[in-house]
Amino acid sequence: MEPLTMTTGIITLIQATTAIISICFDFRAALNDIPWSLTRLLDELKGLRNILESLDEMATGLKKASSTHQTALESCLDSDSGPLSICLQELNGLETRLKLSGLAGLTGKRKVAAIKVLRWRLKDKDAKECLDRIERCKSALSLALAGDEAYVAGSHPTNSHF
Numbered sequence: 001m002e003p004l005t006m007t008t009g010i011i012t013l014i015q016a017t018t019a020i021i022s023i024c025f026d027f028r029a030a031l032n033d034i035p036w037s038l039t040r041l042l043d044e045l046k047g048l049r050n051i052l053e054s055l056d057e058m059a060t061g062l063k064k065a066s067s068t069h070q071t072a073l074e075s076c077l078d079s080d081s082g083p084l085s086i087c088l089q090e091l092n093g094l095e096t097r098l099k100l101s102g103l104a105g106l107t108g109k110r111k112v113a114a115i116k117v118l119r120w121r122l123k124d125k126d127a128k129e130c131l132d133r134i135e136r137c138k139s140a141l142s143l144a145l146a147g148d149e150a151y152v153a154g155s156h157p158t159n160s161h162f
């Protein structure tokens with residue numbers, strides 16, 4: 001896969017994650033009692049975004065290095081069933097569930113009042129399942145990142161004292 005495609009895919013995921021974090025912040029600002037699921041979801045999404053930003057840096061580094069080695073990151077992007085595709089599907093589904101229909105034109109106090117009227121969109125069971133899926137995405141992407149970092153470090157050996 002071309003490095004530009006890798007970078008584009010990762011940036012798409014970063015943007016999706018950031019959009020959901022923004023929605024969650026809207027909920028957090030409007031709710032008096034912040035549910036544990038919202039706090040956990042924000043933490044997981046921030047962690048996912050950190051991993052994605054590291055992957056973006058790795059993809060940029062791989063773009064500079066010419067290699068015939070297929071990286072773990074490339075294999076994550078290779079199919080519709082790869083971790084990046086699954087992650088994007090999960091984020092799109094989560095965003096759909098969290099979006100506040102009918103609030104697009106509202107601003108300021110009217111938007112905050114409307115958000116307060118609505119209940120938190122993720123119930124405990126749904127939140128746990130969603131958090132588990134995000135954690136699996138993070139784990140798969142972290143493994144890809146670690147594998148590629150190890151490969152890059154191994155292909156550029158430093159002075160050895162042996």
